[in-house]
Amino acid sequence: MIILTGDAAETLEVFYPYQRLREAGYDVHIAAPEKKKLQFVVHDFVEGFDTYTEKPGHTWDADIAFRDVDPADYVAAVVPGGRAPEFIRNDEDAKRIVRYFFDHDAPVAALCHGPMLLAAAGVLQGRTSSAYPELKVDVELGGGIFENGGAVVDGNLVSGRAWPDHPEWMRAFMAVLEARA
Numbered sequence: 001m002i003i004l005t006g007d008a009a010e011t012l013e014v015f016y017p018y019q020r021l022r023e024a025g026y027d028v029h030i031a032a033p034e035k036k037k038l039q040f041v042v043h044d045f046v047e048g049f050d051t052y053t054e055k056p057g058h059t060w061d062a063d064i065a066f067r068d069v070d071p072a073d074y075v076a077a078v079v080p081g082g083r084a085p086e087f088i089r090n091d092e093d094a095k096r097i098v099r100y101f102f103d104h105d106a107p108v109a110a111l112c113h114g115p116m117l118l119a120a121a122g123v124l125q126g127r128t129s130s131a132y133p134e135l136k137v138d139v140e141l142g143g144g145i146f147e148n149g150g151a152v153v154d155g156n157l158v159s160g161r162a163w164p165d166h167p168e169w170m171r172a173f174m175a176v177l178e179a180r181a
Helices: 011-023 084-088 092-103 115-121 133-141 163-180
Strands: 002-004 029-032 037-044 053-061 077-079 108-111 152-154 157-160
Touching: 002 011, 002 092, 011 037, 011 053, 011 108, 011 163, 077 092, 077 115, 084 115, 092 108, 092 115, 108 115, 108 163, 115 133, 157 163
Parallel strands: 002 029, 002 077, 077 108, 108 157
Antiparallel strands: 037 053, 152 157
């Protein structure tokens, strides 16, 4: 299992799938633009704000750089949100990895801003995807169909809006993984 992320990823959106997948017995690697210590962030919703707030979160070491990833070594991919997808969507190797999973109909979980990487990789064409609701336009510009849901399943793709959707999102992703085992 591989998690594609980088600096400014949402702490909860990295750690929840990381720990849940390890609990289920998967070997999980975190891939980023470089193999280094990553700085995550915490997004919170504050009454009266038009958008979320952001604070520094936990740090965590990336296991592997995108350029060194052979996607054939992994059964599935997770793309958490936060601001990291805004940056990693420009990384050719990150897009290469995502395309591999879609070309091989392998399970992919994307949350919050994660579908920004999927759109940049060109894999959302005709696919239904959730995302942070304000990214509806990004999903649609990527050729996808936006659905405002916590666990949207379209074949190998399982997507959700943000960390409050974790239980539904990961339950659906685990079902996709189990069905393909």
